[in-house]
Amino acid sequence: xxxxxxxxxxxxxxxxxxxxxxxxxxxxxxxxxxxxxxxxxxxxxxxxxxxxxxxxxxxxxxxxxxxxxxxxxxxxxxxxxxxxxxxxxxxxxxxxxxxxxxxxxxxxxxxxxxxxxxxxxxxxxxxxxxxxxxxxxxxxxxxxxxxxxxxx
Amino acid sequence: xxxxxxxxxxxxxxxxxxxxxxxxxxxxxxxxxxxxxxxxxxxxxxxxxxxxxxxxxxxxxxxxxxxxxxxxxxxxxxxxxxxxxxxxxxxxxxxxxxxxxxxxxxxxxxxxxxxxxxxxxxxxxxxxxxxxxxxxxxxxxxxxxxxxxxxxxxxxxxxxxxxxxxxxxxxxxxxxxxxxxxxxxxxxxxxxxxxxxxxxxxxxxxxxxxxxxxxxxxxxxxxxxxxxxxxxxxxxxxxxxxxxxxxxxxxxxxxxxxxxxxxxxxxxxxxxxxxxxxxxxxxxxxxxxxxxxxxxxxxxxxxxxxxxxxxxxxxxxxxxxxxxxxxxxxxxxxxxxxxxxxxxxxxxxxxxxxxxxxxxxxxxxxxxxxxxxxxxxxxx
Numbered sequence: 001x002x003x004x005x006x007x008x009x010x011x012x013x014x015x016x017x018x019x020x021x022x023x024x025x026x027x028x029x030x031x032x033x034x035x036x037x038x039x040x041x042x043x044x045x046x047x048x049x050x051x052x053x054x055x056x057x058x059x060x061x062x063x064x065x066x067x068x069x070x071x072x073x074x075x076x077x078x079x080x081x082x083x084x085x086x087x088x089x090x091x092x093x094x095x096x097x098x099x100x101x102x103x104x105x106x107x108x109x110x111x112x113x114x115x116x117x118x119x120x121x122x123x124x125x126x127x128x129x130x131x132x133x134x135x136x137x138x139x140x141x142x143x144x145x146x147x148x149x150x151x152x
Numbered sequence: 153x154x155x156x157x158x159x160x161x162x163x164x165x166x167x168x169x170x171x172x173x174x175x176x177x178x179x180x181x182x183x184x185x186x187x188x189x190x191x192x193x194x195x196x197x198x199x200x201x202x203x204x205x206x207x208x209x210x211x212x213x214x215x216x217x218x219x220x221x222x223x224x225x226x227x228x229x230x231x232x233x234x235x236x237x238x239x240x241x242x243x244x245x246x247x248x249x250x251x252x253x254x255x256x257x258x259x260x261x262x263x264x265x266x267x268x269x270x271x272x273x274x275x276x277x278x279x280x281x282x283x284x285x286x287x288x289x290x291x292x293x294x295x296x297x298x299x300x301x302x303x304x305x306x307x308x309x310x311x312x313x314x315x316x317x318x319x320x321x322x323x324x325x326x327x328x329x330x331x332x333x334x335x336x337x338x339x340x341x342x343x344x345x346x347x348x349x350x351x352x353x354x355x356x357x358x359x360x361x362x363x364x365x366x367x368x369x370x371x372x373x374x375x376x377x378x379x380x381x382x383x384x385x386x387x388x389x390x391x392x393x394x395x396x397x398x399x400x401x402x403x404x405x406x407x408x409x410x411x412x413x414x415x416x417x418x419x420x421x422x423x424x425x426x427x428x429x430x431x432x433x434x435x436x437x438x439x440x441x442x443x444x445x446x447x448x449x450x451x452x453x454x455x456x457x458x459x460x461x462x463x464x465x466x467x468x469x470x471x472x473x474x475x476x477x478x479x480x481x482x483x484x485x486x487x488x489x490x491x492x493x494x495x496x497x498x499x500x501x502x503x504x505x506x507x508x509x510x511x512x513x514x515x516x517x518x519x520x521x522x523x524x525x526x527x528x529x530x531x532x
Contacts, residue, residue, distance in 0.1 A: 023463070023464060024466065025466075051378050051379065052378045052379075052381065053381060054381065054383075054468070054475060054477060054494060055466070055477050055479060055492065055494040057479065057492040057494075059481055059489075059490045060490070068479075070466065070477075070479075074378055074392065074393070074394075077399065100379055100381070101376070101379040101380045101381075101502070101506075102379065102380050102381030102499050102502060104502065105498065105499070105501075105502040106498075106499075109498075127207055127208070128207045128208035128211050128531060129208060129211075130208065138213060138216060139215065139216055143216075
């Protein structure tokens with residue numbers, strides 16, 4: 001599907017979505033409240049069939065956090081990028097691990113690295129960081145560790 | 153307190169509750185995990201109920217480190233992610249920087265990069281094959297695999313100056329021209345490889361004990377493979393077309409003749425066969441290019457200090473283990489604002505619990521082996 005058609009179809013599913021098609025793939029910008037309904041539709045809709053999530057990550061913009069989901073369709077080969085803006089002090093978004101199983105691990109990584117709380121996640125625990133590591137999120141921009149310096 | 157001791161205390165072998173289930177630790181120091189991977193396995197008798205990976209023993213925070221390195225420097229840190237396809241990691245990063253700066257890479261550099269990529273892929277699969285057979289109790293194949301791998305490493309050493317972490321790619325091309333002996337050495341390697349390849353099938357593939365241990369083990373349906381984000385040979389063993397070289401060709405892959413290897417078995421043996429057949433496809437690519445390396449520059453003219461324009465850039469590359477994604481968010485400076493490496497091993501590991509449930513503990517190694525996990529690639 002071309003970018004125009006994708007845009008048209010996603011607008012049908014969620015009229016309030018805003019788009020940015022200047023990049024390589026179509027970017028869809030949403031709020032955290034809109035995301036769960038659209039996520040379910042994106043993976044199940046027979047015209048979109050975005051069944052493969054190839055990247056899930058987060059960006060710290062110092063004023064807010066942005067969740068970035070890269071999805072592609074293995075049958076039609078079109079891709080969509082979804083961006084969800086989150087509050088930096090209390091970041092919360094619904095987990096999409098039911099739609100894409102790969103999200104389960106990736107969300108655990110984002111949880112510990114950025115402190116995003118994924119609601120309804122089946123097993124939201126630390127994955128990479130040692131147990132007892134709470135409150136500090138290494139990939140946030142204001143993280144400083146004087147003992148184990150990461151910045152070069 | 154170190155985490156490992158804590159977990160070992162919590163999960164020391166013992167029967168939990170009335171169900172008779174108990175937990176054991178595989179790793180972080182275990183010969184079959186090929187690195188510091190720690191699996192906490194819940195067993196009922198000999199049957200696996202749950203596999204829980206504990207990561208982070210070799211986490212170096214490469215993503216954070218890259219935020220303070222400039223666009224020429226950060227490429228070389230990525231050699232340390234998947235050290236068996238270091239060259240392909242470098243390639244992915246260079247492609248992403250080139251995409252942002254819209255640099256046209258000279259044809260000679262493109263061909264050199266692909267030749268090195270495919271040599272790396274063969275070397276990586278060789279090591280996997282030897283290690284895989286060793287995990288299942290056959291020691292001889294390891295030496296056979298290393299014999300061929302060694303000649304690839306020597307070729308790499310001659311041209312790149314290093315055997316494993318090649319660091320041969322720079323934005324715009326490659327760091328230096330090929331060694332004058334490169335073509336001769338590669339042709340010698342091709343001859344050697346063709347003379348020896350039948351040994352692989354005679355030693356391992358056709359072995360009835362090996363086949364009995366691999367067939368019907370670790371079943372992964374195509375739908376689950378896609379949902380779990382499994383890529384590379386592990387996905388292609390479940391008949392999922394996932395070769396980025398075919399889906400989103402980069403460099404001159406679209407002009408080359410090679411097949412995407414697909415198997416329909418969905419089990420460990422299918423994943424094994426994909427890699428064996430993929431080595432032959434890589435050899436086919438090398439044969440097409442080795443006599444056709446174009447003359448000209450090996451590097452495009454670039455500025456000394458690279459500044460990516462404001463925006464987001466994503467490249468996908470097929471490494472020996474699957475899809476590597478490099479996602480750069482730039483604010484227009486000399487260093488990336490945020491960088492994310494979507495490593496193939498991380499997603500491939502996440503499926504282990506799914507495929508291992510219900511099988512016997514003895515088969516775990518046969519399943520893990522065919523996922524071809526490289527731990528620094530998972531942890532980053």
